Amino acid sequence: MQVEAIQKSYKRWAPVYDLTFGRITQGGRMLAAAHVNAQGGSVLEVGIGTGLALDFYRPQVRVTGIDVSAEMLREAELKARKRGLRNLAGLHQMDARQIAFPDASFDHVAAMHVMSVVPEPERVLDEMARVVRPGGSVLIANHFAGRTEGWTLAERLAAPLANLLGWHSDFAIERVLGHPKLRLEETRQVRPFGLMTFLRFRRVEG
Incomplete structure (x- = not known):
C-alpha cells in the first residue's frame, strides 16, 4: 500500500478502529507490553494508531508513538488525555521508512x-533495527499468510481488498525474518483463533 492509500484508509477507520480491528488484535499488544514492562526502559511504537496498547504499559515505561495517520494520532492523544497517562513521551506523524530519531x-x-x-516493510524493519539499542528488543505482532489452518482461502480472497481493509491479508512472514541485526528469540501464535503471530527479536551487534 502507498502512504496516501494508508492515510485514506485509516482516516475512515480511526473513529471505529477500537471496536473493530482493535478487539481482535489486542493479544499481540498485551504480549509486547508485558515484555517491555518486565524489562523496563523506553519503547517506540511504530504505527501506534489509536493508542490501543497505552493502557498496558507500566507508568515507569516511557512510550513514544509514531503513525502516518493524523486521525489515528488524534485518537491516541485523546485516549492518553482521558486516561491521565503521564508516561507518554510524545506522538509524532511520521513515515516509518524514515524514522526521525537517532540510532539506538x-x-x-x-x-x-x-x-x-x-509500503516497503523491509525498509521499516531496517529503521526499527537502527533506532533500537544493541541488546534491545524488536517486537512484531501481525497476521501472516498461511500460519493459521483453514484461513488460506479467506486470505487469498481478501488480498485484492488491501486498500479498503488497510492491510495485506497475504503478507508472508519471511518478509520480516532474516534481518542481519535481529535475532529471533520467540514466536507465538496469539488468541483468538491463532490468527495473529507474535515475534520477539533481539538487536545484535553489527
Missing part, C-alpha cells in the same frame, strides 16, 4: 499489526 534511541521498538500495512 530506544530500549524497545514495537510494530503492532503494522508490517502488512506499510
Whole structure:
C-alpha cells in the first residue's frame, strides 16, 4: 500500500478502529507490553494508531508513538488525555521508512499489526533495527499468510481488498525474518483463533 492509500484508509477507520480491528488484535499488544514492562526502559511504537496498547504499559515505561495517520494520532492523544497517562513521551506523524530519531534511541521498538500495512516493510524493519539499542528488543505482532489452518482461502480472497481493509491479508512472514541485526528469540501464535503471530527479536551487534 502507498502512504496516501494508508492515510485514506485509516482516516475512515480511526473513529471505529477500537471496536473493530482493535478487539481482535489486542493479544499481540498485551504480549509486547508485558515484555517491555518486565524489562523496563523506553519503547517506540511504530504505527501506534489509536493508542490501543497505552493502557498496558507500566507508568515507569516511557512510550513514544509514531503513525502516518493524523486521525489515528488524534485518537491516541485523546485516549492518553482521558486516561491521565503521564508516561507518554510524545506522538509524532511520521513515515516509518524514515524514522526521525537517532540510532539506538530506544530500549524497545514495537510494530503492532503494522508490517502488512506499510509500503516497503523491509525498509521499516531496517529503521526499527537502527533506532533500537544493541541488546534491545524488536517486537512484531501481525497476521501472516498461511500460519493459521483453514484461513488460506479467506486470505487469498481478501488480498485484492488491501486498500479498503488497510492491510495485506497475504503478507508472508519471511518478509520480516532474516534481518542481519535481529535475532529471533520467540514466536507465538496469539488468541483468538491463532490468527495473529507474535515475534520477539533481539538487536545484535553489527
